[in-house]
Amino acid sequence: MKIGIIGAGLGGLFSAAILSKKHDVTIYEKLPYIGGRFTNLDYKGYQLTTGALHMIPHGANGFFGQLVQESNCGAKIINSNPDGLFRINNTNYGFEELKKLVSFKDKLKALKMLADLKLGTVDKDISFGTFLEGISIAEKVGNSFSGWALSLSSYETPMDEVMAISKYYHKFGGPGIPLGGCKGIIDALEQVILQNGGIIHKNYIVDKVYIPENYQEKCTINDENEFDIIISNASPIITQKISNLNFINKNKMPIPSKGIKVSIGSRNKLITHNGVVFTTEAERLNGFNQPSNVDKSLAKEGHNLIMAHATQIKNNINDEIDLVLEDIDNLFSEEFTGHKKEDYKILAIQTYRDECPVNHASNGTDLKPVVNDKLYLVGDGVKGKGGIEVEGVSLSVIEVLNHINKL
Numbered sequence: 001m002k003i004g005i006i007g008a009g010l011g012g013l014f015s016a017a018i019l020s021k022k023h024d025v026t027i028y029e030k031l032p033y034i035g036g037r038f039t040n041l042d043y044k045g046y047q048l049t050t051g052a053l054h055m056i057p058h059g060a061n062g063f064f065g066q067l068v069q070e071s072n073c074g075a076k077i078i079n080s081n082p083d084g085l086f087r088i089n090n091t092n093y094g095f096e097e098l099k100k101l102v103s104f105k106d107k108l109k110a111l112k113m114l115a116d117l118k119l120g121t122v123d124k125d126i127s128f129g130t131f132l133e134g135i136s137i138a139e140k141v142g143n144s145f146s147g148w149a150l151s152l153s154s155y156e157t158p159m160d161e162v163m164a165i166s167k168y169y170h171k172f173g174g175p176g177i178p179l180g181g182c183k184g185i186i187d188a189l190e191q192v193i194l195q196n197g198g199i200i201h202k203n204y205i206v207d208k209v210y211i212p213e214n215y216q217e218k219c220t221i222n223d224e225n226e227f228d229i230i231i232s233n234a235s236p237i238i239t240q241k242i243s244n245l246n247f248i249n250k251n252k253m254p255i256p257s258k259g260i261k262v263s264i265g266s267r268n269k270l271i272t273h274n275g276v277v278f279t280t281e282a283e284r285l286n287g288f289n290q291p292s293n294v295d296k297s298l299a300k301e302g303h304n305l306i307m308a309h310a311t312q313i314k315n316n317i318n319d320e321i322d323l324v325l326e327d328i329d330n331l332f333s334e335e336f337t338g339h340k341k342e343d344y345k346i347l348a349i350q351t352y353r354d355e356c357p358v359n360h361a362s363n364g365t366d367l368k369p370v371v372n373d374k375l376y377l378v379g380d381g382v383k384g385k386g387g388i389e390v391e392g393v394s395l396s397v398i399e400v401l402n403h404i405n406k407l
């Protein structure tokens, strides 16, 4: 089959790397670089990113890891250990240790909550925030987790999603960091696509997609390129805008999630492990990691790269950034770290909303990846249920590949 792919983000590149084994694949990417919100930005010796925090939610073992294997791209993901620690009163606690901090009565309540979550006997229609109500530590821990992983407050996070996430966490485990950071994955996928004879056009904006009703007729991109099927890695809203089809129900529009990322360079290790520190008591910040603990090349020589993430809650972006910077000042103050403020430096503050959000569809508002037998969507506007970020992107690719294989 001749397959046209719009966009060279993770969704487009994973699809192309696997489909190019058997099919003729051509990718059209509007930017001068590939990788979308999942690649590195070289800045003063540090590998910052266009989006992601150099982290794969279920490490080498999740859906993303499965696609890395299936594409034979050879990229390597190092699983984090510990997965994450929770910062409470300036001390880091593992998940199990949190029990020490609650009263006997709350401990019983929390154990029941966890058991219900594992057994799936929770009201799926409530929010995660509502589920956690009544145990103050659980509320803070849950909010920092949903903020870090989904860029949603706990009250914006559907319980249905949390239950699916919990199932996958028990199955696959926690996060990991790819060698070379995000770009380590992108470079590896690009190599496979080119080796398989796939074509990647950069600086090519797709502004017209035609999907015929008649199966014999060809699909076209910008009136000049004919394909049997088209996969779009552009957001569902953009795809609908440029295509001749109307496939989004007006009452079920995807709602994007917004966020703020701060990249920090530090002479000292502000984290000693390769997992996440969830900042449960911060005003806005949800957590931070130090990916250079896995791959030193992500930071300037003799330095460390720390990435901090916050969900954007209110509309005034400048106020939101101020809150995040205050959180960073407090968390990394000399009093708590023993290191002087001059020893770390804010490298970049990046905001993600509008055309470039954290997710084109926040979890629970995703559309379905298969529009019909000729048009498919991949990416974070069509994540499968319980798919955290690039795991959700991978779920969309898996669903599309399964459908195409049956054609």
Ligand SMILES: Cc1cc2nc3c(=O)[nH]c(=O)nc-3n(C[C@H](O)[C@H](O)[C@H](O)COP(=O)(O)OP(=O)(O)OC[C@H]3O[C@@H](n4cnc5c(N)ncnc54)[C@H](O)[C@@H]3O)c2cc1C
Pocket: 006, 007, 008, 009, 010, 011, 012, 028, 029, 030, 031, 034, 035, 036, 037, 038, 050, 051, 052, 053, 054, 055, 056, 057, 204, 205, 206, 207, 233, 234, 235, 238, 259, 260, 261, 309, 352, 357, 358, 359, 378, 379, 380, 381, 388, 389, 390, 391, 393
């Ligand atoms: C601050 C932040 C932190 C994050 N942290 C993490 C993390 O640590 N771990 C994680 O798993 N996920 C993380 N994510 C989410 C993750 O980065 C995204 O979910 C993922 O990169 C999205 O991939 P995608 O393929 O859906 O889309 P994109 O990366 O957006 O790719 C789509 C591509 O399509 C191209 N395109 C669009 N329209 C057209 C057109 N008309 N013609 C041609 N090309 C077009 C775009 O230029 C782009 O290259 C984070 C995101 C942000 C913003």
